[in-house]
Amino acid sequence: MATAIQHRRDFEIEYGAVDELSPLIRRIECRNPGPFTFKGTGTYLVGRGQVAVLDPGPVVEAHLQAVLDALGPDEQLTHIFITHTHSDHSPGAKWLQERTGAKTYGHGPHGQVGPNDPNDKVDFSKYFTKEEKDRYDKEYEDLDPALKREGPDLEFRPDEKLDDDDEVAAEDGNWRLRAVWTPGHCSNHLCYSLEQESVLFTGDHIMAWATSVVGPPDGSMADYLASLRKLLARSEQRYWPTHGPSVDDPTTYVQSFLAHREEREEQILAFFSEKPATIADLVPGLYAAYDKRLWYPAAGSVYAHVLSMVADGRLRVAGGGDPKLTSTYESPR
Ligand SMILES: [Zn+2]
Numbered sequence: 204m205a206t207a208i209q210h211r212r213d214f215e216i217e218y219g220a221v222d223e224l225s226p227l228i229r230r231i232e233c234r235n236p237g238p239f240t241f242k243g244t245g246t247y248l249v250g251r252g253q254v255a256v257l258d259p260g261p262v263v264e265a266h267l268q269a270v271l272d273a274l275g276p277d278e279q280l281t282h283i284f285i286t287h288t289h290s291d292h293s294p295g296a297k298w299l300q301e302r303t304g305a306k307t308y309g310h311g312p313h314g315q316v317g318p319n320d321p322n323d324k325v326d327f328s329k330y331f332t333k334e335e336k337d338r339y340d341k342e343y344e345d346l347d348p349a350l351k352r353e354g355p356d357l358e359f360r361p362d363e364k365l366d367d368d369d370e371v372a373a374e375d376g377n378w379r380l381r382a383v384w385t386p387g388h389c390s391n392h393l394c395y396s397l398e399q400e401s402v403l404f405t406g407d408h409i410m411a412w413a414t415s416v417v418g419p420p421d422g423s424m425a426d427y428l429a430s431l432r433k434l435l436a437r438s439e440q441r442y443w444p445t446h447g448p449s450v451d452d453p454t455t456y457v458q459s460f461l462a463h464r465e466e467r468e469e470q471i472l473a474f475f476s477e478k479p480a481t482i483a484d485l486v487p488g489l490y491a492a493y494d495k496r497l498w499y500p501a502a503g504s505v506y507a508h509v510l511s512m513v514a515d516g517r518l519r520v521a522g523g524g525d526p527k528l529t530s531t532y533e534s535p536r
Contacts, residue, residue: 208459211411214448216242219269225400227251227378228443229273233266235291235350237343238496241412241446244291246270247404249397250378255282255371256305257395257404258445259295261350267298280305281373284380285359286406286445287389288313291350293359308371309361310382314390314421316355323527325483325502331495339496355421365393383437387427388415396439403439405450409457412447418503424464424511431461464508471508472517472534479521479533482506502528 216222218234229248236243244260254274260266274280280303285293288309296307331339365371367384383394385408395404407415408430417427434457442450450456467489474485482505490501506528512518513526521531 208414208463209456210413211448211450212241214242214412218243219265221248221269221273224443225402227397227400228402230443231266231269231273233260233263233291235261235263235346237346237350238494239416239500240291241410243446245443245445245447246295247443248273249380250373252278252377253281253373253375254278255284255373255378255380256280256299257284258286258292258406259283259299261291262294262298263350264298267295270299271302279303282371283307284371284393284395285309285361286394286404286408287392288356288359289389289407290354290356292406292445293356296359306362307359308363308365308382309359310366310384310391310393311364312360312391313355313357316357316421320527323529325486325499325528327483327487327495327498327502330487330498335495383433385430385433386423387417387430388422390421390423390426392430394434396437401438401440403434403437403442403453405434405442405444407445409434409442409450409453409460410444410446411442411450411456412444414460414463416500416504417507418500419507419510422503422507424504424507425514427507428461428464431457431464435461467505468508468512471505472512475518475532476534476536479531481531482509482528 216232218232222230230245233244246260247257249255283296283305365382369382372379381396385392385394388407417424442453482502486498486502518532519535520526521533
């Protein structure tokens with residue numbers, strides 16, 4: 204029996220408008236909707252007076268200007284935090300810094316980029332009907348192509364590197380944020396806890412609208428699962444992800460993610476136990492219910508599972524060699 208994750212996709216936003224979410228939290232949505240970003244990047248303003256921005260998003264000037272315009276006459280942008288170095292989260296930091304002098308914070312520059320072998324790629328194009336290709340091409344046709352992907356941002360370097368449990372506070376004392384290192388989706392991923400409101404900003408680690416993509420080599424399934432368990436030990440009452448609506452029952456929700464991953468693992472093991480096969484053979488069946496564009500990142504997530512199962516001996520590469528995205532895998536028994 205499949206564990207149903209209770210995703211939430213009810214989410215009304217007006218691009219560029221300031222959503223007042225709580226005494227200390229405001230949010231402005233960037234107009235970069237897509238299969239990986241849902242309605243777009245939600246940029247948070249934390250605090251009143253001296254204000255921190257969390258995940259400025261891509262360099263979309265109308266959006267970043269709206270962030271600056273949200274500040275009242277007595278307010279000042281002093282800190283810029285990023286959850287991780289992906290193109291829909293961090294590039295806007297530089298634009299804001301140039302205009303405000305605010306300092307940037309994050310876990311570090313981006314980790315390893317791309318597969319070790321550039322030819323190690325899956326191709327699902329034969330599964331796309333002409334109608335689907337046309338529809339997908341049209342869906343976001345008025346968007347800049349650079350906004351349609353969630354790739355690494357290789358330029359971001361934080362002024363200050365934050366490690367797990369590091370705390371940063373406004374000089375005027377109106378807010379405090381604590382970094383929670385949560386590798387998995389991305390090796391430098393941080394969540395941020397606003398203990399004053401019992402809220403955790405979860406970036407792309409936990410989202411209400413969808414599961415997180417874990418793509419090796421920078422993403423790691425073992426790290427992701429450990430980072431899910433890490434959240435179970437915490438006490439925040441609400442999560443604010445960078446995309447989509449809030450998570451209001453964090454413990455139940457995170458537990459359902461862990462159960463979902465365990466089931467995926469069993470499905471993957473069962474598939475390769477029948478006969479030697481590739482990840483590209485598995486994904487169309489396993490993700491039949493999903494938008495086919497998501498099969499590519501799904502293949503990455505399956506690969507992440509497979510790597511951890513090769514590491515602990517539950518699977519092996521047929522004929523030996525390094526475990527690649529395109530390798531044939533089999534059960535050792
Ligand atoms: Zn994202």
